[in-house]
Amino acid sequence: MTDPSGGTQISQPPTRFQQVVDVVFRRLCHGFAWLSVLLVAFIVLKIATAAAPALRQQGLGFLTGTTWDPNTGQFGILPEIWGTVFTSCLALMIGTAFGVAAAIFLSEGFLAQFVFRTLKVAGLEFHPFFGKLPDQVQAFLKNLIELLAAIPSVVYGLWGLFVIIPLIRPMCNWLNLKLGWVPFFGTTLTGPGVLPAVIVLSIMILPTITAISRDALVSVPAKLRMAAYGMGATRWETILAVILPTAARGIVGAVILAFGRALGETMALAMLVGNANRISLSLFSPANSLAALLANNFPEAAKKDVAVLMYAALVLLAITLFVNIIGSVILERASSGLEGRR
């Protein structure tokens, strides 16, 4: 077969047929690439055109109206916008605190070091099997955090309904009794409400924050860390003064992307927020969100109300698109910025 003097050769120029196949396949890939761009454009356009009649009829008053009544044709989504932003901001605060803490814990090798020291007591730290344990335990913990993201949101909703609400209700009502004059504790928690939704929402965005922040923390150049240690800084002086500021852009990007996630999350809110058309500062009062409004009203929408719902969908699309693009841009700059300094 490899006889060079004649017969078949290993390498040969492509035949005419192969050249045609090549061109066709490349065109095909090109075509699908175009299609995926057009798909996004088509989605945005479709929602916008479907919303156009309501946009013309309702105008900007739609954004500031506070009643939603299909019978009288009065539609306003201010309470929904308020509920969406309020729950997302609160969830972001909790999720950021815990998510960044977990990212630091995972990236700075606390656990691996702990396991290593424990092994050292037994004299096993370089054992062929146990010696790998510190890294394995660390990786296992990282996978556990990522599993939080794998659980479907409707399951979190179910869990929130039957575990979180009964769990926090006595505490919330006690707070309302003692500190009812504080606007945040202004009402009692009778069932679904803002706080249960916020708790579940923060659990759902935590893996996003942890995963992206961890990437940012890990990609901080090792020499910065070593320089700080060499100056005699303690571990936390290094983390707070050197590592976190260096990774700040990546962490901010993570938080913004998580914010986008929280704004668009549907099921946890539809099940836990209470679906009440109400603007209130109270953490225990039921509220509503844009996504939950869509989830609840679309299935039984009359044909003439579809345009109004499409308008609400367009508002949600605009908000999340805006937040997501800002987050992506910040993340892109964060990674290129670090590369430049290395």
Place this chain on the structure above:
Amino acid sequence: MNDMTINQHSVQAPSAGDINPFAGVDFSELEKSLRRPRTLIDLLMSGLVAAMTLLALIPLFSVVWMLVWHGGQRLTLSIFTQLPPAPLEEGGGFGNAILGTLVMVALAALISIPFGILSAVFLAETGPQSRLASAVRFAAKVLTGFPSILAGVFAYGTLVLLMGGYSAIAGAVALFILMLPTIVLTAEDAIRMVPAKMREAAIGMGATTTQTVWMVLLPTALPGILTGVMLAVARAAGETAPLLFTALFSNYWLFGGGQVDLEQPTASLAVLIYNFAGMPFENQVSLAWVAALVLVSLVLVTNLIGQAFSRRQIHE
């Protein structure tokens, strides 16, 4: 040098020829002591971060525990074969919902896998530097952060209104939109990770781009691509919002007149959980827990398969 902690009393005038470099250094001062605020803060912060990480994991254990506790009690074979019960009816199952979820996810995968992989081939191989490539990447990123309910709104606006009713096809299209970005971005990464020397060897042998892609790049990148596909399938299987008003729900099997009918409302596990969780009947609520157990097992197994594939990916 002035900042160095030197015990004044122990400083002695250095005599010629007998210079002790450590003279005057109090070594106990240099040791880690919990009495110093900075070491104490260090330890406290470490403890705080460890505690917060563990606290963040409690929901995971709680969810799994509740699923096994509530769902495990009623998990029998009949669950998989029977239809959802009417209110106040005893027993029942959700076989049609499992079937519906599988059919819709499979249908969505059938569209999104070729679509995604061919786009990824374009991104990684046939036109990586082009303007179109950055547009595709941007589109994929936009879709990654796309609220899932808007995929449902889109499918409703195009297919449900067009076909005049809720259908499995509309549900599958909504899921396809959510699966696409994951597949495109992971497949692009996987193809890029194929060692450059393999690609160059193929080109050096005179292979066309198509031959390089089909005989070298795709087989080598297959584990990575499958990881992405599995992640996308797992995500789609758990999605509820895009199915709520595209596939709706159904109490019956997905068969019409002896064959599979994709143009009728279709049950899915996720929507069943949502519907039954809000009902005031104990039977339905407990079925919701069983369905959640089945759904989470399905999603986790798919995820684990994906992770198993990712370990076999060849890196440069």
